[in-house]
Amino acid sequence: MNNGEKKNMTVKTFGVIGSGQMGNGIAQVAAASGLQVVMSDVKQEFAEKGLAAIGKNLNRLVEKEKISQADGQAILSRVKITTNLEDMAAADYVVEAATEREELKFGIFRELDRICPPHVILGTNTSSIPIGRIAAQTDRPEKVIGMHFMNPVPVMKLVEVIRGLATSDETFSITWQLCEKFGKTPAEANDFPGFIANRILMPMINEAIFCLYQSVGKKEDIDTVMKLGMNHPMGPLALADLIGLDTCLAIMETLYDGFKDSKYRPCPLLRKYVEAGWLGRKSGKGFYTY
């Protein structure tokens, strides 16, 4: 084992790229596990919004007496925000959770590969983009891995861990251990578009949107059927609004492009909503109004 690999054994500072709903959730669980966190976004106001969301979540846990006020403050104080990607030089492990756009992620990984010391693992929270394609942007494909958290991150137990073709066993095992340190249960998936979670979930959501599009049912009825008929905690249309309709469309496009199978074609209504800026909860309007 060389020195670079030894350094990787102890992660003290955790980098998160993107402070949206996933980025700030990942930063929260990392800080709650005792790590120092550097969370970046493109604009100061977005990074501040992400930090405020963590503060609000922690306050809720304090009010419910799940954590003490002192613990809440300590967790929050471990999260530093930045708009300068160069600050990722201080991180021992980085997870990218920026918008689900391939070219954007490629650019971020090329930059991270330049900025971060060679022993640092570069994870991605991508919902669907093959890990090998992202890893190929770097000179360290053996240190690139999918670390796919579920939304809302502080609540959901699962992290899907995805090996690219070149991902090393060491990268995999450090990532697996980090998931456990964060209080999560990891599950392993191989590198195909959408992995396991979104290969199964997103066609179901897309089909629910087709049901609305073809007037098989009203939105409330479609959601009620799946909630009360299948015991899902949320109906598929409400869940799409939680995930973000732009993200749902991006995932369907990746499945469709990746498998060239018409069963993955995105519903035209989904595209129409995204084009109108109806992105779900984050924009105030999707299938429902917030």
Ligand SMILES: CC(=O)CC(=O)SCCNC(=O)CCNC(=O)[C@H](O)C(C)(C)COP(=O)(O)OP(=O)(O)OC[C@H]1O[C@@H](n2cnc3c(N)ncnc32)[C@H](O)[C@@H]1OP(=O)(O)O
């Ligand atoms: C797209 C991808 O790539 C992958 C994905 O993430 S797919 C999406 C996966 N996620 C899901 O499927 C979520 C399905 N929905 C659920 O599990 C639940 O509806 C839910 C957890 C979101 C909310 O649960 P609920 O019982 O309906 O509402 P509520 O009582 O308000 O919340 C339950 C708990 O979660 C907490 N919670 C809810 N939303 C939260 C959030 N955004 N952040 C932090 N905590 C949250 C609440 O505070 C509450 O905590 P306590 O139990 O300590 O009181």
Ligand SMILES: NC(=O)C1=CN([C@@H]2O[C@H](COP(=O)(O)OP(=O)(O)OC[C@H]3O[C@@H](n4cnc5c(N)ncnc54)[C@H](OP(=O)(O)O)[C@@H]3O)[C@@H](O)[C@H]2O)C=CC1
């Ligand atoms: N939503 C979900 O349920 C899940 C999403 N994911 C994945 O997580 C990732 C993030 O999704 P989500 O948090 O929902 O998206 P959001 O839109 O909530 O947040 C993405 C954030 O990343 C920012 N961003 C864009 N470019 C950069 C950059 N170069 N550097 C730093 N930040 C940047 C965006 O800024 P701006 O607004 O200016 O673009 C935005 O603030 C995606 O890959 C998504 O597929 C994974 C699991 C579940």
